[in-house]
Amino acid sequence: MxxxxxxxxxxxxxxxxxxxxxxxxxxxxxxxxxxxxxxxxxxxxxxxxxxxxxxxxxxxxxxxxxxxxxxxxxxxxxxxxxxxxxxxxxxxxxxxxxxxxxxxxxxxxxxxxxxxxxxxxxxxxxxxxxxxxxxxxxxxxxxxxxxxxxxxxxxxxxxxxxxxxxxxxxxxxxxxxQRSEWAFRKASEIVRNGWIGKVHTIYTSLGSFAPPTTLPAQPIPEGFDYDRWLGPTPWFPYNAERVKGDYGGGWRRFWEYGSRKNGDWGAHHFDIIQWALGMDDSGPVKFIPKGWPGYEHQTHYYADGTRVLRDHPVRGGHMIQFIGTEGEVMVSRGGRLDTRPAELAQAPLLASEIHLYDSNNHEGNWIDCIRTRTQPICPAEIGHRTSTICHLSGIAERLGRPIHWDPVEERILDDPAAERWYDRPRRAPYVL
CATH class of the missing domain: 3.40.50.720 (NAD(P)-binding Rossmann-like Domain)
Structure with a gap:
């Protein structure tokens, strides 16, 4: 309707x-x-x-x-x-x-x-x-x-x-x-148009949270509905650290409420990587946790062999580095964009080349699209595909083994235990 x-x-x-x-x-x-x-x-x-x-x-x-x-x-x-x-x-x-x-x-x-x-x-x-x-x-x-x-x-x-x-x-x-920031759009256009050849390796920095810990029970503050805050997640005694909205920790470091850093910064950087590779309606096919034999870094692979390494050092302290057969692109927030060769960063696109969705204000883009009834720069399908990468990376990390994924059928392959993480049990009465 x-x-x-x-x-x-x-x-x-x-x-x-x-x-x-x-x-x-x-x-x-x-x-x-x-x-x-x-x-x-x-x-x-x-x-x-x-x-x-x-x-x-x-x-x-x-x-x-x-x-x-x-x-x-x-x-x-x-x-x-x-x-x-x-x-x-x-x-x-x-x-x-x-x-x-x-x-x-x-x-x-x-x-x-x-x-x-x-x-x-x-x-x-x-x-x-x-x-x-x-x-x-x-x-x-x-x-x-x-x-x-x-x-x-x-x-x-x-x-x-x-x-x-x-x-x-x-x-x-x-x-x-980040899709509404010019440097990430330009970096993605450079990759999509093949200016650095075939991209085979991508590094991105997500950082880390302190590991989840058992927290002592504290009194629930007056006026705070803790049961509703927990919602569909398992019950734990109240502790201020568990519910704190802190970018450096708080609820973000607990598996019950997300995918830790994969869901935090990964949702940003994996999203740009999807955009640059032209994979907004698809995704990777294999996820390998850090420490698996032969893998110093968390890694996921696309069907063509392109690999993404989490927390591998990135050239120039950037957030994302694309490495191709003919060059590199490094990009970060704050309008930071560097390339090898250097002249690619300022080179204009030809009219015949791929021009990605141009938005310079993420909220404003949404408001404009509400009025015109057109799709914004990051609609649900794109967000779902990116968050799927975050979830699968987290599942591989928690299980301590590689996960194989079919992005067409959207299912985990040949691993019944991992398949159970396609969804999570929900605490009553907070059910979908």
């Missing part, structure tokens, strides 16, 4: 109410003077789910746009959700002529936010183990979705989300924002 645009849906609601002579109550909106030329009916109304560290930049970005209105926030931590609600209302009050605005709701349950018919789109910026449930609820309620990377906790979740987006016509953007 193709989702109608936000404007046509509102028009339908208004026309239906008038025809029935009904008195329809709509949520309060920011005065039009706040948004300049953007009329209320043309704004994309937004809900924000997961008000932690990562959401900070997204929320500021949306509050700074005249064509977007944030209507609701959601978090399992009362302090965070109330703080976010106050932030939204202060921002709009500061822009309003009368200096007053009270129109942002704060929810504990994402289900209530997703059930609102006046919200067009949502950000899902929770820990990884909540991405699928929140996103699927939003998709099925007719909303467009921006979901942080990695897109899912399991491979099965990714296929379910991708298929749901197709069914409901969802504009879904995965937060793999």
């Amino acid at each position: 193709k989702k109608t645009s936000s404007l046509s849906r509102r028009d339908f609601m208004l026309q239906g109410a008038a025809a029935l002579g009904a008195a329809v109550a709509f949520p309060s909106v920011v005065p039009s003077t706040v948004f300049g030329a953007a009329a209320p009916s043309n704004r994309i109304t937004m809900g924000m789910i997961g008000m932690g560290l990562m959401m900070g930049g997204h929320l500021r970005g949306m509050l700074g746009r005249s064509d977007v209105q944030v209507l609701a926030v959601c978090d399992v931590d009362q302090r965070r959700r109330e703080g976010a609600k106050n932030q939204v209302e202060r921002a709009y009050a500061n822009q309003a002529a009368d200096g007053a605005y009270k129109g942002c709701e704060a929810y504990l349950e994402y289900e209530k936010l997703c059930a609102r018919s006046d919200i067009d789109a949502v950000f899902v910026v929770t820990p990884d183990h909540w991405h699928a449930m929140c996103s699927l609820a939003a998709i099925k309620s007719g909303k467009d979705v921006y979901c942080q990377k990695p897109m899912t906790l399991t491979i099965r979740e990714g296929r379910l989300m991708t298929d749901a987006c197709k069914q409901y016509g969802t504009i879904f953007q995965v937060g793999s924002q």
